[in-house]
Amino acid sequence: MAAAKLLQSSVFRLTWAATVVLGLAAAAAVGLIGWSANSRLTQSTETVVERDAADLRRAFETGGMEALTSAVRVRSRLAGGGLYWLADSNGHPVAGNLDKHPAELGPSRRTGTFTYRITSSQGESARVGAGILVDVEGGGMLVVARDVADQRALLSMMYRDLVLGLGGLAMAGILGGLLLARYILSRIEAMSAASEAIMAGNFSGRIPRRDAGDELDRLADHLNAMLERIERLMAGMREVSDNIAHDLKTPLNRLRNRAEQALGDQRGSAAWREGLERTIEEADALIKTFNGLLLIARLEAGAVEESLAVVDLAEIVRGLVELYEPVAEDAGFQIIAPPAMPAHVRANRQLIGQAVANLIDNAIKYAQRVETDAAEKTVTVDIAVTGDMVLISVGDRGPGIREADRERALQRFVRLDPSRTTSGTGLGLSLVAAVVQMHRGSMRVEDNAPGLRVVLVLPLAKPHALPESGADRERVVGDRKVEA
Amino acid sequence: MRVLVIEDDPEIAHFVQRGLKEIGHGAEIAGDGVTGLDAARDGGFDVLVVDRMLPGRDGLSVIQALRAEGNRTPVLILSALGEVDDRVKGLKAGGDDYLTKPFALSELLARIEALARRVSPEETATRYAVGDLILDRLTHKVTRGGEGIILQPREFRLLEYLMRNAGQVVTRTMLLEHVWDYHFDPQTNVIDVHISRLRSKIDKGFDKPLLHTVRGAGYMIRHGSG
Numbered sequence: 001m002a003a004a005k006l007l008q009s010s011v012f013r014l015t016w017a018a019t020v021v022l023g024l025a026a027a028a029a030v031g032l033i034g035w036s037a038n039s040r041l042t043q044s045t046e047t048v049v050e051r052d053a054a055d056l057r058r059a060f061e062t063g064g065m066e067a068l069t070s071a072v073r074v075r076s077r078l079a080g081g082g083l084y085w086l087a088d089s090n091g092h093p094v095a096g097n098l099d100k101h102p103a104e105l106g107p108s109r110r111t112g113t114f115t116y117r118i119t120s121s122q123g124e125s126a127r128v129g130a131g132i133l134v135d136v137e138g139g140g141m142l143v144v145a146r147d148v149a150d151q152r153a154l155l156s157m158m159y160r161d162l163v164l165g166l167g168g169l170a171m172a173g174i175l176g177g178l179l180l181a182r183y184i185l186s187r188i189e190a191m192s193a194a195s196e197a198i199m200a201g202n203f204s205g206r207i208p209r210r211d212a213g214d215e216l217d218r219l220a221d222h223l224n225a226m227l228e229r230i231e232r233l234m235a236g237m238r239e240v241s242d243n244i245a246h247d248l249k250t251p252l253n254r255l256r257n258r259a260e261q262a263l264g265d266q267r268g269s270a271a272w273r274e275g276l277e278r279t280i281e282e283a284d285a286l287i288k289t290f291n292g293l294l295l296i297a298r299l300e301a302g303a304v305e306e307s308l309a310v311v312d313l314a315e316i317v318r319g320l321v322e323l324y325e326p327v328a329e330d331a332g333f334q335i336i337a338p339p340a341m342p343a344h345v346r347a348n349r350q351l352i353g354q355a356v357a358n359l360i361d362n363a364i365k366y367a368q369r370v371e372t373d374a375a376e377k378t379v380t381v382d383i384a385v386t387g388d389m390v391l392i393s394v395g396d397r398g399p400g401i402r403e404a405d406r407e408r409a410l411q412r413f414v415r416l417d418p419s420r421t422t423s424g425t426g427l428g429l430s431l432v433a434a435v436v437q438m439h440r441g442s443m444r445v446e447d448n449a450p451g452l453r454v455v456l457v458l459p460l461a462k463p464h465a466l467p468e469s470g471a472d473r474e475r476v477v478g479d480r481k482v483e484a
Numbered sequence: 485m486r487v488l489v490i491e492d493d494p495e496i497a498h499f500v501q502r503g504l505k506e507i508g509h510g511a512e513i514a515g516d517g518v519t520g521l522d523a524a525r526d527g528g529f530d531v532l533v534v535d536r537m538l539p540g541r542d543g544l545s546v547i548q549a550l551r552a553e554g555n556r557t558p559v560l561i562l563s564a565l566g567e568v569d570d571r572v573k574g575l576k577a578g579g580d581d582y583l584t585k586p587f588a589l590s591e592l593l594a595r596i597e598a599l600a601r602r603v604s605p606e607e608t609a610t611r612y613a614v615g616d617l618i619l620d621r622l623t624h625k626v627t628r629g630g631e632g633i634i635l636q637p638r639e640f641r642l643l644e645y646l647m648r649n650a651g652q653v654v655t656r657t658m659l660l661e662h663v664w665d666y667h668f669d670p671q672t673n674v675i676d677v678h679i680s681r682l683r684s685k686i687d688k689g690f691d692k693p694l695l696h697t698v699r700g701a702g703y704m705i706r707h708g709s710g
Contacts, residue, residue, distance in 0.1 A: 287586055
């Protein structure tokens with residue numbers, strides 16, 4: 001990872017900015033404390049010195065120069081006490097522990113700090129004192145001061161520590177920022193690399209996660225869920241196009257062969273007519289298949305969501321039973337109709353109708369394949385409400401579907417009979433599955449012992465969404481057309 | 485009958501035009517929405533066939549414009565778009581019928597003829613008669629040669645629709661849409677079975693059948709052989 005990239009990363013910049021702000025705040029705080037400590041110390045030194053000077057003045061007032069000299073001498077000898085320097089009117093030092101008059105104090109500057117030297121067993125050293133210069137009546141001069149070298153040392157140590165601390169903070173900020181930036185960058189880079197690989201065509205690739213449970217992992221999870229769905233859709237599409245190519249080839253070939261046969265038929269126009277009629281039939285079947293595919297694609301894209309209205313499922317199912325009854329009777333079957341009890345769902349009447357029609361149609365078709373007693377020649381259509389779900393089931397006494405094949409039966413174009421001689425597009429159940437999915441329901445294929453039972457489970461409409469008159473706009477349009 | 489076909493695909497337009505001419509109707513073609521709207525405004529057409537996707541101005545907006553101007557000419561919408569919502573949108577825009585491409589010519593012609601007959605709703609009769617078959621819409625009674633025929637409610641509606649379009653081809657899809665209000669394909673030809681039941685009730689025992697099958701198209705109720 002290039003250093004420039006690290007320095008440019010937003011994480012590094014943010015960390016660095018935070019460090020600078022923090023450092024400034026810390027410097028301000030310490031500066032304030034230092035300033036206030038310094039001023040307080042100076043103030044207390046001033047008070048002490050002034051009181052001392054006042055004592056000495058009182059000594060001078062009561063005992064004159066002599067008393068002052070002796071007081072200064074006494075005080076000068078006390079360890080840790082003040083600093084004194086007393087001179088007579090001629091400027092000769094008479095008492096005090098300062099070796100000379102501090103040059104910094106004079107008539108122009110009577111209060112302030114000065115340097116002085118002391119000689120001890122460790123040798124000579126320079127110190128700092130702070131004090132005042134007082135004129136003695138009769139021409140003498142007195143300096144009263146205190147040693148402030150220790151105070152000064154304390155403050156300067158504090159300032160030095162402050163600078164060191166700030167430096168450390170800055171270093172930690174830069175280092176932390178770099179580490180943090182490197183960590184985040186490495187994760188983002190890994191994510192980018194994975195996305196690039198996916199863009200390059202590796203659709204099964206996934207964004208890496210570090211199991212830290214943090215927001216980057218959550219982002220990766222969301223992206224992965226998205227990729228998962230895209231991949232599934234793509235796989236579905238690929239499968240569809242493969243199946244279309246494969247399954248449309250057969251009828252197209254048949255179409256072509258029939259036309260060719262008719263053309264070559266010696267009987268002439270009668271044969272041509274027949275051939276053309278059969279060609280149209282084949283073409284119609286092909287169109288039907290295409291329409292079915294298109295509808296499934298649209299349903300899976302959720303394109304018809306807005307056409308949903310609250311409808312009575314029981315009424316739709318009864319209507320379909322009535323539609324298919326004559327066909328079933330002609331085939332020697334009886335359709336057992338569901339009980340008359342309303343079951344309202346939010347649905348598209350046409351799509352649900354198509355789905356249930358497919359189930360009834362399949363049931364009649366497949367039930368004819370096995371020899372059964374007259375009593376067994378039934379197709380049972382049932383509706384039941386459990387909790388907030390409606391169950392519609394269509395059961396037959398036909399050959400059923402082996403358990404292993406049931407999942408497959410819901411896929412497009414799968415006709416479990418490998419000879420594919422049965423009429424139909426092979427889209428029946430997959431269309432039903434798509435319709436049910438679009439209505440947020442589910443579908444299962446069960447053993448009817450014997451035979452097959454397909455159960456659709458759809459969510460009941462919420463009670464407040466029950467239809468008012470004219471809520472079903474499909475019906476309104478339909479009625480208008482009938483009455484006009 | 486004069487039909488205006490607003491369709492930008494010349495092949496489909498001419499195919500429809502030829503079909504209409506063969507059964508004795510006039511047909512004119514407009515190749516885009518703007519020309520089509522102008523031609524429709526000029527009037528004189530009994531039915532408009534409007535493609536949904538047109539250059540210049542799309543089909544639905546042409547229909548909306550006509551309806552807004554008070555033009556009530558029946559409109560059949562042709563569309564390459566698929567199912568469900570598209571049909572509802574087309575009818576809401578003011579279309580009277582909707583047919584998805586690719587379509588069978590016989591289906592289109594039957595629908596155009598049915599639309600042409602619907603121009604004046606107030607003329608809807610309370611009683612239909614074809615030969616000696618009489619259907620009374622008010623009393624819900626059906627008689628043939630004076631003898632009462634008992635029909636199931638659905639059979640009654642089926643016969644009613646056929647008789648309203650007497651002398652004209654009615655396709656299976658039209659029956660499904662108007663009698664059952666189903667706009668989907670029920671796979672098996674369920675309609676055929678319903679028709680044969682109805683036929684056994686109204687034609688059985690009579691010399692002249694009234695309910696005819698029109699090969700490759702649908703059904704027609706008609707008196708006489710003409």
